[in-house]
Amino acid sequence: MTATVQTAPGMAAPVSKSLWALGWQRLKRNKVGFISLWVVSVYLLIALGGWFNVVGGNWLNEIAVPYAPPSWVGASGADVMPADAYDASGVESSAPIVTLARQEDPIGKELTEAEKDAGRYKVEEVKKRESLPFGADLRGRDVLQKTLKGTSTSIFVGIFGAVLALLIGTTLGAVSGYFGGKIDDLLTWFYSVFTSVPDMLLLLSFAAVSGRGITTIIMVMALTSWTGTYRLVRAEYLKLKSREYVQAASAIGASHSRRMFVHILPNISHLLLVQFSLMTVALIKYEAILSFLGFGVGVRQVSLGSMLAEAPSELVQGYWWQMLAVTIAMSILVTAFSLLVDALRDALDPKVK
Amino acid sequence: MTQDNLLSIRNLKVNFRLESGERFEALKGISFDIPKHRTVALVGESGSGKSVTSMAIMQLLPSNNTEVDPASEILFNGKNLLTLTGSELRAMRGKDVAMIFQEPMSSLNPVFTVGDQIAETLMLHAGLGRSAAKKRVVELLTEVGLPDPAKKAGAYPHQLSGGQQQRVMIAMAIACEPKLLIADEPTTALDVTIQKQILELIAKLQKKHGMSVLFITHDLGVVGEFADDVVVMRHGVIRETGTVKQIFDAPKDAYTKALLNCRPHLDRRPMRLAVIDDFLREGGYVEPAERQRGYLPDDEIILDVQGLGKSFESREGLFGKHVFHAVKDVSFKLARGKTLGIVGESGSGKTTVGLTLVRLHEATAGKALFHGKDILSMSPREFQDYKRRIQIIFQNPYASLNPRFTVGQILTEPMMLHDIGTNQHERLQMARELLERVGLPENAMFKYPHEFSGGQRQRIAIARCLTMKPELLICDESVSALDVSVQAQVLNLLQDLQDEYQLSYLFISHDLAVVKHISDQVMVMNKGEVVEQADADDIYLRPKQDYTRRLLSSIPQGWVNEAIVAA
Amino acid sequence: MSAYIIRRILQMIPTLFGVMLLVFTLFTLVGGDPTYILAGKHLTAEVLANLRAQLGLDKTLPEQFMIFVRQVLTLDFGTSWSTQQPVSDIISTRIGPSLTLTGSMMIVDLLIAIPLAAAVAYFRGGLTDRIVTIACTVAMSISALVYIIAGQYFLAYRMEMFPVRGWGDSLLTNLLVYVPLPLLMGLMVSLGPDIRFYRSFFLEEMNHDYVRTARAKGLSEKTVMLKHVLRNAMIPVVTTVMMSLPFLMIGALVLESFFGIPGMGNEVVMAVNKSDFPVIKAVTIYIALATMLFNLLADLVYKLIDPRVQLK
Helix, strand or coil, X not given: CCCCCCCCCCCCCCCCCCHHHHHHHHHHHCHHHHHHHHHHHHHHXXXXXXXXXXXXXXXXXXXXXXXXXXXXXXXXHCCCCCHHHCCCCCCCCCCCCHHHCCCCHHHHHXXXXXXXXHHHHHCXXXXXXXXXXXXXXXXXXXXXHHHHHHHHHHHHHHHHHHHHHHHHHHHHHHHHHHHCHXXXXXXXXXXXXXXXXXXXXXXXXXXXHCCCCHHHHHHHHHHHHHHHHHHHHHHHHHHHXXXXXXXXXXXXXXXXXXXXXXXXXXXXXXXXXXXXXXXXXXXXXXXXXXHHCCCCXXXXXXXXXXXXHCHHHHHHHCCCHXXXXXXXXXXXXXXXXXXXXHHHHHHHCCCCC | CCCCEEEEEEEEEEEEECCCCCEEEEEEEEEEEEECCCEEEEEECCXXXXXXXXXHHHCCCCCCCEEECCCCEEEECCEEHHHCCHHHHHHHECCCEEEECCCHHHHCCCCCCHHHHHHHHHHHHHCCCHHHHHHHHHHHHHHCCCCCHHHHCCCCHHHCXXXXXXHHHHHHHHCCCCCEEEEECCCXXXXXXXXXXXXXXXHHHHHHHCCEEEEEECCHHHHCCCCCEEEEXXXXXXXXXXXHHHHHHCCCCXXXXXXXXXXXXCCCCXXXXXXXXXXXXXXXXXXXXXCCCCCCCCCXXXXXXXXXXXXXXXXXXXXXXXXXXXXXXXXXXEECCCEEEEECCCXXXXXXXXXXXXXXXXXXXXXXXXCCXXXXXXXXXXXXXXXXXXXXXXXXXXXXXXXXXXXXXXXXXXXXXXXXXXXXXXXXXXXXXXXXXXXXXXXXXXXXXXXXXXXXXXXXXXXXXXXXXXXXXXXXXXXXXXXXXHHHHHHHHHHHHHHHHCCEEEEEECCHHHHHHHCCEEEEEECCEXXXXXXXXXXXXXXXXXXXHHHHXXXXXXXXXXXXXXX | CHHHHHHHHHHHHHHHHHHHHHHHHHHHHHCCCCHHHHHCCCCCHHHHHHHHHHHCCCCCHHHHHHHHXXXXXXXXXXXXXXXXXXXXXXXXXXXXXXXXXXXXXXXXXXXXXXXXXXXXXXXXXXXXXXXXXXXXXXXXXXXXHHHHXXXXXXXXXXXXXXXXXCCCCCHHHHHHHHCHHHHHHHHHHHHHHHHXXXXXXXXXHXXXXXXXXXXXXXXXXXXXXXXXXXXXXXXXXXXXXXXXXXXXXXXXXXXXXXXXXXXXXXXXXXXXXXXXXXXXXXXXXXXXXXXXXXXXXXXXXXXHHCCCCCCC
């Protein structure tokens, strides 16, 4: 196995490959995995673009008539609400948003502020469009822009939540598994407390006490989903600390922290990468449910979940495009991510060589 | 060799498709016969294709990446096994041809009783009913010498010892009176005394049932005592075929000769062990002079261990504790430039002794005076300086190097930790010199451990220890996982290094021949206690304890006739 | 054995204490003052003070915690802050619908997922395997919300095959009329991951040496699979299922709120929204207790089905 795919065997001098390089080579051989990697990369770019408002930055602009249908459907696609049903210049508009009617008082203030804010954007608006590439929502915002921005938010929530959870889980798991004894007892107790309460209940409780917003969601998700990583990392450290190369490191005089982070950690990095991808997918899905239940992103933010929250009432009226857009965006993202996880798992498995 | 052949392999070619798309030729067209009622030993080192051959006979090779050349034939009683249909094949497996494997523990299904697993074969092939099969199971277990067979039939595999598990596997294999028994390294995972019992059992059953046996092993030593014919394989080709007498008395092939001489012998101790290259190059091999071993009165003692003990505690019952004494009251002295060998079977505590001396386990009793200072009672900080002077090499060359470090990083890390060398450049230079010293090319510096073979990795591990210029090297089964030819090379290297740097070795092994070869003094351990301790030659020629005698008599003696002559 | 059980039960005490601490910290320290929400429009200082006294919020934190401890020990969590109903009444009426839905969902899920997973593992690498695996991955990628929204809209609202939402009084009506649609939606969500999960158990077992021994005996591939592999693969399956049992109690949150099922999930969402501390406390403690008991039970079952396990 010295020859790579591209170089003909015997031609090039054998180049040494680290385990990562070998894994990368195997990943490239896996077509499905490699395509997934590209799809995920595109999504990550969108997420990055969304973060810096390069992509989907104008999603708040109400550029079309309410529920303007997708241009490829035609105006007859649905019974469009009269355009004047919504007061365009309304500073004191009474928020006739059907989907938000169920919201409780505490966010009322934010809501009106959002209206004001949105109003400011609209002043420059001249003519409302009758149709948009992927239609418009209740307030005439471009569904495409909204989906891009929402995807970006969801990915960021997923990634940052996963990074944070991974950080907590890995640190605690490493300490617990490596040192054992009293500190392990304490951390395992901590772990069993968190796992004794169902995730969803914990998520909701955390979300309920700490208000809304992207930061909150990320914190909440990290605090509830570190347990899986903890268990994994603890078990790995328990196993690897008695591996001969770690014992050898101890014998040559490497300190505890050197053994923990220089010797053991790189050897579970492939597992952490898989765990990270898995968790990102899970958190993107969780975010959708949280936002849907009203514990998600703030009113002036949009995520795939908050868009889905608008879907039921739209659907009943026959406006299906927002839901379709979200479903497509999310399904492709999650499918690609899941296939990538599978491919990574195969490619980085040290057993196959 | 004109008797009836039970099995004839003709031009067997097997390729494996690798993930990268390349093909690996595991068997390059081999041919040999297994005559009726005879035992054929298939001998080879790792990668020789010996196990692939046995799997090919049973057709147990993974179908998704194996290609068997269509022109190949495996004739069993004249019928080509390679062209059998699925049901014909199943009727053959377990009935005409049965097989036992290397790891009895994992080869038995953990959730069924051993009785059920044997009965399954009987019900399948002999058409016995459940109760008849049960009765037969007890008979079979009695035949393979399992104590209390009626009760043991209801036991689960994990409740039996390794030797007992292998007896169960044998009972399962002979249940339907197979004509051919394939034994794939059946004793490799077992202790030497158990190995002897299992070998004797297979030999006895072979005679009694008139079976043919295909015995696959890496150890030419075990072959001599009971095989009729020997087939020597290397790299997927057969090097030599002959009767046991021919192979042992007048080997023709250089590789066979090398195999016979690479392994340390109990009755002689050359300055250097023979290695394969000695035989493959022109001029042949000339046996070097004998090496004298043993402690001398004016030897400088560098390590004096007194009453070393190590116990482990585990929980039992509600508040109870169970204390297990892994090592009890072990004392020995080790001189500069000399080797103390510690031999024992699994569970003897020999490895624990080594680990407590580098403080990978904390000893629970006793002292270990290294140059007069007790290294066991030192604070970790104080001991840090001693880590440089006492080093350890582990058994498994695949697990003892960090897979994510390059060889360069592996070698410079200890120097960096102990401030050896003034800068990285100097350290790299020293690392390169050491690599050369242990016989590896310079470009190995930038490679990762997975690119090396087992023997090469062990050399890297040795080089890592040498970076710190230690005085005492603990070799914990350091050559046990290596092929015999590689083992000889590494033993020679260790010997050269001792001669050159006056290193002291604590050489821990289950292999008595290897220990005899390399040690000045030998300590025999059993169940955590020292059985006997004496100069190497003394202990082998004049063992004082029963246990030592039993161990020595279990060592495979090579060919029987030779053993008689020696005795 | 009994020593093991006693020790495990003793170990539950610190865990339960931890859960109490977590819940208490979360709602009493981090969470805001619930009296503002409860007081609603009559927001005067007097009303607030009254409410505080009524709820025991005027006491010091250690005192409040001691009250909580007493509640846990007696399993009496007082009355709901928002509806004034006794908490025990709420839980006892809500748990039935939840278990009806989640219980039936789990049974159907296992009945479909395990045979399918075994079959797929049997044909590993083949076309069936690939199709099912990809189908599972795609099915998993769609948000649960989409299934529910679309399912409710098309199957119930448009095609009128099921009631859009609601719940009846008798178990039979519920099972036949109200459960099928949420059950179907739940399965859409759970089957994908479960099949893949169980498949991995089967595949893992098939790599073991004893499978080779079984083949060398001359057993057919079917016997190898259905006897040797299945029996071993069921060990992790059973433990996973055992561990998930307590979570059935909390019900399917989203399904319940969507289909108007008066279960625990619905109650929890409402309680969290209204900071109804007594209800959340009670639900959390009950589920934590159940989790610990079922973990112990899972270990005992584990011992029963895996002869290698020794409980020490």
